[in-house]
Amino acid sequence: MRVGIFTFSTDRDMSPARLAREVEDRGLDDLMFTEHSHIPIARETAYPDVYGGGALPDFYQRTYDPFVACSFAAAATSRIQIGTGICLLALRDAVHAAKEIASVDHLSGGRFVFGVGFGWNVDEFATHQVPFAERHAIVEDKVALMRRLWSDDVASYEGPHVRLQPSWAWPKPAQENVPVLVGGNGPRSMRHAARWADGWYPTTLAGYASPAAAVAQFHELLERNGRDPAGVPVGVAIGTIDEATLHAYREAGLERVDVACVTGSDDEMLSRLDDLVKLQQSLA
Secondary structure (H helix, E strand, O other), X not given: XXXXXXXXXXXXXXXXXXXXXXXXXXXXXXXXXXXXXXXXXXOOOOOOHHHOOOOOOHHHHOEOOHHHHHHHHHHOOOOOEEEEEEEOHHHOOHHHHHHHHHHHHHHHOOOEEEEEOOOOOHHHHHHHOOOHHHHHHHHHHHHHHHHHHHHOOOEEEEOOOOEEEEEOOOOOOOOOOOOEEEOOOOHHHHHHHHHHOOEXXXXXXXXXXXXXXXXXXXXXXXXXXXXXXXXXXXXEEEOOOOHHHHHHHHHHOOOEEEEEOOOOOHHHHHHHHHHHHHHHHOOO
């Protein structure tokens, strides 16, 4: 089981390059970057309880662009996976996003993981003029287009929300298939992951009787969709974790556990990484 971190990397924190080196030097496996293009001052959307509720933390309005952060992290390392945890794809141009991902994956030697989410902040969607109610279908459609650009010499796509006339686009990713993980919580995200994603990557499994029960439910959905559960792993991007939970995740067959590391100082970040290494070592 992979153990790594996800972070809201900002202009007030450790640089993505140094953070990536610290993660890799400690033997951890993943570094995933979140994203928010901006935060409208008019706070008409409540901060979801599943993420902490109450006032929206300051780091939401200061995050680096995740693909830029990934490029710095990839250039500073040679082993760890880097990626988005998660990308708000409904708010991005699919062709540009496909180019950014292919570039990072090609230059990193195939170490990019594409976590996508559907979004919760209605205010952001209004700015981008994207219909919030259609965000799930939009993300699915954009991923389908992007996969064509990554795989086909002459790529084309016609979908309900996006289209691509026959086009060339290089570089191709170093990986034959860039893993696309669906984040988010609840049964709707699980259903999307079971139908078209390369993995399910929720922020919590707390709503299920046990991690094993969550995995079993996902496997059942995969089989209903004619897919082999062995080829579509489950991971989590979780806020906090203890040793017992980490072991329960491994017993349930999770492929990755990425833990939030959002701190106020470099020393605090290094301390959090060291604590996570101790938990990782308990799996040995």
